[in-house]
Amino acid sequence: MKRGLIAATAVAGMLVSVAACGSGDSKTAGASDFKGKKLIVWVMDGSNPAQWTKQVSEDFKKKTGATVEFRIQQWNGIQQKLTTALSESSPPDVVEIGNTQTAAYAKAGALADLGDLKKEIGADWTDSFNKAAMADGKQYALPWYAGNRVVMYNKKIWAQAGIKELPKTRAELFKAFDTIKQKTEAEPLYLPGQNWYFFDGLTIGTGADLVKKEGSKWVSNLGDPKVSKAMDIYKQYQAFSTAPKNKDEATPQQAEIFSKGKTGAIIAMGYEGPTAVKANPAIKDDIGFFPIPGETADKPEGVFLGGSNLAVAGGGQNQELAKEFLKVALSKKNDAQMVKEVGWSPKSPDLASAAKGNPAAEAAAPGAAKSSGTTPLIPEWAQVENTPNPIKAYMTAVLNGKAPADAAKDVEGEINKRLAQKQ
Amino acid sequence: MNRSLLGRIWPNATAIVLALGFVFPVYWMFTTAFKPNSDIITEDPVWFPFHGTFEHFTTAVNAPNFWTLVGNSVTVTVLAVGLSLLIALCGSFAIARMRFKGRKGIILTFMVAQMAPWEVLVISVYMIVRDADMLNSLVPLTFFYMLMVLPFTLLTLRGYVAAVPKELEESAMVDGCTRRQAFVKIIFPLLAPGLMATSLFGFITAWNEFPLVLVLNKEPDKGTLPLWLSQFQSQFGDDWGATMAAASIFAVPILVLFLFLQRKAVSGLTAGAVKG
């Protein structure tokens, strides 16, 4: 609840689009049947950009004669709200669900099978996007958008420090932070201790698995040396920042801190650029982006591909119409609009050109293509991220000086309990 | 001489420090609502909103369905409090004035009812309302809010009714009033301040309620103000300015009510508590 989920668009979770109001008697397809109906779609606050929404609404009306109502959902308490809504007799027709949560909702029997629709409209979608919309080999949702983190930096501060070339490796990046620290008044990096999706990216970079199978059960794998190694990298990053070790990047909002012009860089999603500009328009021309550099120059740092899927409520009254909506909302044209308007990573090769001209999207592209991953795609995982997220506790503990192995042991019980929870 | 001066100064000095301490968070809420964003998150606090702006209030009030939600909140709160006062008044009169079998059990029931864990009961309440096909309606909401405040109202009013001397009532009956008339003509007017007092508690409770309305009323135009208030804390970080502006707007009706009823309210609760 609360805003625990914040951070990543990833968790973001759940967009349910609801086709509530229709009388729902007829389930046969055919444009004429849909005339005058209203489809209700739940999207999370901040998910649907204005132009995309307008475009989709018009296309949908033209194609089916029905109207769509986007209902913006607040983050506060969304889990209770969505879960209960899906249990009702006229649930929302279409819902947005965070890609890390989709498996859990699919497993709970809340979502309709969209296998045919995927074949029809999504043949060329990249696998890394699509696999987070599947559960048990079935397609329970369709990927809507996803993005990954990049370094968002203040060009003015970097110039002041005399840095000419953007870093290509982690060592170069740390050297640049050092230079900024010595030559300017600015804080080289603002990184709070609980930017958990950045950490998840680092574990993808070190090839670590957060869970492992023990017999038939999933258990925590946080004690693995590869996880410790990722945490150690995080700690090195965090040493450049005076940000609180027990907060995440949304409390306070890191883009607003960046906007004050006293921060060298933040690890951010592309959409955080506009947030900073909104807080302080003067910062606009100073903002730049580049991929988070990896160990070596040939491969960028591992990144978490966070995003959302669109799903059709299994108990919905207008499922055919909902599918028609998905065809429109996820068409090439409208997908391109999402990429262009927000800077999301392209879902298929065809969309790459739409990212051109959006610096954040361009900086994100190499990571998305070469080194992206997600959280463990098992239905039990969603529980682990519930507030209070034990991995965040682990991060804070290590940053406060605890040995990674000991900190892992401290939270293992909680993680295992959540993984083992009866479904 | 010195001592008496000190004796006069310290209570006043303490009172000033206390008053400042109590008021500061309230002050901070109101002033932040008027500060531009650049003055809100700062390493050195901006104590006075010299660069006042109304932009946060505009944001808050322009949120979709704001006025509908105001209407819903007022309706639900007023009805819930009114109903609970009515029901509690009848009940408290019986408990305070009459002797009957099962009286102790009933008092105990209401004392225990005050302990109900509503945050966790939400799911049971939800399932009941869902299965009765009453979601997205203000009716169940009103009744459940009524019950959240009923036990407290009833028990407090009981002490209050008990504080009205019996002789008064009896003399009225001597004058030819029936018991009901005695109640309406003599006791009720004496109770009015007590009713206001207890109603304050009810207003605050019903006005603030969030977890239940969140799951019961999902249609955007069927919600109440706490839902609106929570929307400025979002995934993209809190919009402190708008949150504070919204919180200020949200607090104003309660503040006005309190300042208006304060004296009566306070002493009313006392009467109840002293006797109870």
Next chain:
Amino acid sequence: MSVQIEDAVRDSAPRIGKGGAPPSRRGRKTGRAARSAPYLLLIPALAATAVFLGWPMVRNLIISFQNLNMKQLIQHLTEWRGFDNYAEILGGEQFWRVTLRTVVFTAVNVTLIMVLGVLIGLLLAKLGKKMRLTLSVALVLTWAMPAIAATTVFQWLFDARYGVVNWVLDALGWHSMARFDWVGSQLSTFFVITVLIVWQSLPFVALNLYAATTTIPKELYEAARMDGAGTWKVFTSVTFPFLKPFFLATTFLEVIWVFKAFPQIFAINEGGPDRLTETLPIYAFTEGVGNLHFGMGAAISLLTIVVLLAMTAYYLRLTLKQEEDEL
């Protein structure tokens, strides 16, 4: 108000006996009606309680024997678990640790609230008119501030980097507090929560105590003073005995309110760090609603009521005993 009541009583007192006739016993014909009257008057309250609280409680009890998660809720499935939920909770050490913590937390907060509240109430009585009004208004403003708004403000006042509290401590010369992380440890988080809860609760106690002291007959004080009693002695020999029912009732209410405090604790740090500031209601919510494990949550909530009943048993018994003596 009590004052006003007494005035009213005094005003209307002469009416008693105006007719000269002694109050007669109730007429015979009202006998049966009188006997059923209390029940009739109580029916609405009892019926409403049964329907809108009793029913959810029964439902909650039923759920506590079920395995009710996201899947069962969405698909309307019923899966019985017998006493497994209870066994799991009572068998684990977490429940006991949380219970102990809740009891200590409640005791500390209620003590602080009562002691400070009484002191402020007595201060109010001592102050001149203007200062009294000033302090009362401050208290009323605090009292009326919605909990949601108050918790948001406190969260921010105690922010490590942008919080006013750290800035002030630093400015006062305590420089190590400049970036102090209030919600980093169990104790400091509880400190913030306690400040918030005490701040919110004091006005109720202080204003009521002040109002209550005005109902104490002045003669009692004068007599005590004449015997040479000091401030403390006056309090223990006059104020406290006279207001004992008030103290008991207020303490009872504060125990319930502090014990049940939810938004305050949840907003400050969601029961963290490491679930170390979870009290029973937070624990029930996190396990039940937060983790979508409603059966567990229901079981914990019922155990929570048992704990609260145990904590208030003394007062409940006392009240019931008094009821026998009254009337």
